[in-house]
Amino acid sequence: MRFAQKHSLKEIAELIDCDYVGDADFPVLGMNEIHVVTPGDIVFVDHPKYYDKALNSAATIILINKEVECPEGKALLISDDPFRDFNKLTRHFKPFQASTGMISDSAEVGEGTIIQPNVFLGNNVRIGSNCLIHASVNIGDNCVIGDNVIIHNGTVLGGDAFYYKKRPEGFDKLLSGGRVVVKDNVEIGANCTIDRGVTGDTIIGEGSKLDNLIQIGHDTVIGKNCLIASQVGIAGCVVVEEDVTIWGQVGIRSDITIAKGTVLMAQCGVSKDTEPNTTYWGTPFGEVRTKLKEYAAIKKLPEIVKTLK
Numbered sequence: 001m002r003f004a005q006k007h008s009l010k011e012i013a014e015l016i017d018c019d020y021v022g023d024a025d026f027p028v029l030g031m032n033e034i035h036v037v038t039p040g041d042i043v044f045v046d047h048p049k050y051y052d053k054a055l056n057s058a059a060t061i062i063l064i065n066k067e068v069e070c071p072e073g074k075a076l077l078i079s080d081d082p083f084r085d086f087n088k089l090t091r092h093f094k095p096f097q098a099s100t101g102m103i104s105d106s107a108e109v110g111e112g113t114i115i116q117p118n119v120f121l122g123n124n125v126r127i128g129s130n131c132l133i134h135a136s137v138n139i140g141d142n143c144v145i146g147d148n149v150i151i152h153n154g155t156v157l158g159g160d161a162f163y164y165k166k167r168p169e170g171f172d173k174l175l176s177g178g179r180v181v182v183k184d185n186v187e188i189g190a191n192c193t194i195d196r197g198v199t200g201d202t203i204i205g206e207g208s209k210l211d212n213l214i215q216i217g218h219d220t221v222i223g224k225n226c227l228i229a230s231q232v233g234i235a236g237c238v239v240v241e242e243d244v245t246i247w248g249q250v251g252i253r254s255d256i257t258i259a260k261g262t263v264l265m266a267q268c269g270v271s272k273d274t275e276p277n278t279t280y281w282g283t284p285f286g287e288v289r290t291k292l293k294e295y296a297a298i299k300k301l302p303e304i305v306k307t308l309k
Helices: 009-016 048-055 082-093 288-299 301-308
Strands: 002-008 019-021 027-031 041-045 061-064 075-078 156-159 164-167 170-173 179-182 193-195 201-204 279-281
Touching (some): 002 009, 009 019, 009 082, 027 082, 048 061, 193 201, 288 301
Parallel strands (some): 156 193
16 A cells, blocks of 8 residues: 655654654555555554564565564664554545445446446546446446456455454454456456455456456465366455466465466365466365376275285
């Protein structure tokens, strides 16, 4: 999330009522999660396990719960609760706005686009030309849809990220201020749910086709010309590169990369990065020919056991 204007380190510290380390005029340009930070961004970290990752990231302002040695060219915001204060910043810079109706006054719809009955378009939604948005689609605030896009009935774009911190009194939600961006020539089936980014974008790449009943988590990036079948669940912060095929009921954990040309056979449980142009199957998943050999060997176990008696 880029701010509308540059702010100083001191201004941000005063906004969340915390101490800081660095020049009072140190420039603050935005805020983002660790996987999408750029220079000028604030990133938060509240566990020693992740201090080094945050301090060595591209972010130049670290919202942290302990004063540590500050890397050269960076600044610290010292908070007793970085998670809480990151939420304060989201509320300040991207506050919730009630919509003005089923189609917000600030929504923009391109020439030749057809909007069917009971479609909801939130604040600042932009839809390109020659799209078809079927009945009962919900497109949340700030989402961007390209040209020649088809979205089928009941799909929801721009729901909040599923991101919580466990506290003694229960779960505390990390607020979402990002977007969903759908590129040109995409088709999205019925009853899909695509969550917006926490501070950045969840992206569906040009020419990709999604079946019905698919869940895509926050800040995930789907590349060009991907084919995703029904009942696939993709967690947050996943990168799916170009020309990937994902068959039905595949589950993909967060923060991994599905390499270009990968094929994931039905019901794969994907727990780590894949290799380019490779087909996988099974849970735990593996290269398909290797997995088939493993299953063939397992079938022979009863005969092997008999010979050992």
